[in-house]
Amino acid sequence: MCRLFGLSASPRRVRATFWLLEAPDSLAEQSRREPDGTGLGVFAEDGTPQVDKQPLAAYQDRQFVQEAKERESATFVAHIRYASTGGLDPRNTHPFEQRGRLFAHNGVIGDLPTLEAELGDYRDLVAGDTDSERFFALVTKHTDEHGGDVGAGIAAAARWVADTLPVYAINLVLATATDLWALRYPDTHDLFVLQRAAGGPHGDRHLEHASTAGRIRARSGALSDHPSVVVASERMDEDPDWRELRPGELLHVDGRLDVTRRVVLDHPPRHLLTLDQLGAHAAASQAGA
Numbered sequence: 001m002c003r004l005f006g007l008s009a010s011p012r013r014v015r016a017t018f019w020l021l022e023a024p025d026s027l028a029e030q031s032r033r034e035p036d037g038t039g040l041g042v043f044a045e046d047g048t049p050q051v052d053k054q055p056l057a058a059y060q061d062r063q064f065v066q067e068a069k070e071r072e073s074a075t076f077v078a079h080i081r082y083a084s085t086g087g088l089d090p091r092n093t094h095p096f097e098q099r100g101r102l103f104a105h106n107g108v109i110g111d112l113p114t115l116e117a118e119l120g121d122y123r124d125l126v127a128g129d130t131d132s133e134r135f136f137a138l139v140t141k142h143t144d145e146h147g148g149d150v151g152a153g154i155a156a157a158a159r160w161v162a163d164t165l166p167v168y169a170i171n172l173v174l175a176t177a178t179d180l181w182a183l184r185y186p187d188t189h190d191l192f193v194l195q196r197a198a199g200g201p202h203g204d205r206h207l208e209h210a211s212t213a214g215r216i217r218a219r220s221g222a223l224s225d226h227p228s229v230v231v232a233s234e235r236m237d238e239d240p241d242w243r244e245l246r247p248g249e250l251l252h253v254d255g256r257l258d259v260t261r262r263v264v265l266d267h268p269p270r271h272l273l274t275l276d277q278l279g280a281h282a283a284a285s286q287a288g289a
Contacts, residue, residue: 002094002106003080004191005209005216006173006231008180008253010074013045014222016207017070018078021215035215037081037093041102042073047177049102053093055081074255075175079104080215091128098125098140101150101176105132106189106233107169108278109161110271118160135161135170150174151252154183155264167269168278173231178255182231184245186268191245194230195259196223201239209236229253 007016020038039053052069079094094104109115109131116123116134122141126133135157142160143153158170162185169188174181184191199205200223207223210216212234220228231251235242245251248265 002082002104002233003078003211003215004104004106004171004173004182004231004233005076005078005218005236006104006175006180006182007076007218007220007228008074008175008257009220009223009226009228010178010180010253010255010257012222012226013072013074014220014226014228015070015072016076016218016220016222017068018076019068019217020078020080035080035082037079039077039079039081039094039104040069040071041077041095041097041104041175042071043075043102043175043177044073047100049097049100049177051095051097051102053095055093074178075180076218077102077104077173077175078216078218079173092130092133094132096133096136098136099143101140101174103132103136103139103172103174105135106171107132107167108273109135109168109170110166110273115161115165118164135172136174139174150176150179150181151250154181155250158183158185158265162265162267162269164270166271166273166277168273168275171233180229180231180251180253182245182251183249183264185248185265186272187247190233192232192235192242193245193251193259193261194232194235194239194242196228196230196239196241198227199224200237201241211236227257229257229259 037055041051077095095102122137125137138157142156146152170185206221209218248263250264252260
């Protein structure tokens with residue numbers, strides 16, 4: 001399945017290095033499906049989103065994404081894509097940018113014509129073919145309708161989809177230059193949060209996070225003396241403070257690293273898709289990485 005990673009050290013800008021596609025180190029890893037794309041999103045000092053993303057269609061692409069990427073930002077979003085809808089194209093590779101925000105998603109939403117009809121003029125924000133980018137446009141629409149309240153926009157968009165469309169999962173990370181949000185819905189895929197103290201559990205260590213699937217690795221020496229909040233599809237180190245988001249729970253990390261968590265969807269989707277109901281390609285994208 002797709003891998004989500006979000007990091008906030010807000011309001012401090014920190015340097016972090018990412019490896020978005022480490023080479024598999026065992027035959028077991030090599031037997032797994034290869035990703036279809038990688039992306040890393042950060043923000044410049046003036047708040048402008050900067051996205052570095054690459055669909056993976058050739059060996060040269062994999063060489064590119066295995067290289068270390070050092071970036072400076074207060075918030076970071078990284079994503080490994082296993083395609084469920086949309087071809088191998090930069091337009092379909094996460095994270096997406098709309099209205100100065102970055103968004104990455106893991107899951108499947110069905111009946112895209114109905115979703116597009118609901119978007120109205122916000123359909124113009126969509127450049128690619130994915131359900132993810134269309135859902136992001138719906139979040140943007142509802143955020144505008146709620147006076148710029150991103151959390152309210154995420155909650156309203158997710159409720160509409162849950163009550164209207166076939167859903168397998170909606171796990172997401174959304175970031176601005178200062179804030180970070182994450183939603184897990186329903187309980188199909190895991191999503192974890194770590195409120196990391198400066199230096200981690202030992203008090204003097206830099207951040208060193210690595211996916212057990214050998215896909216995402218992140219390192220930041222600056223976080224040896226500064227707190228941070230991390231959101232990820234899996235626990236990425238041995239820190240005992242990782243906590244799983246509850247189904248329907250929306251997490252918000254504000255510009256001072258204050259964390260709020262609330263359940264915004266307390267019921268399952270009206271039409272919950274099973275893995276068997278997905279097409280072969282979509283099912284493969286959700287079953288494992």
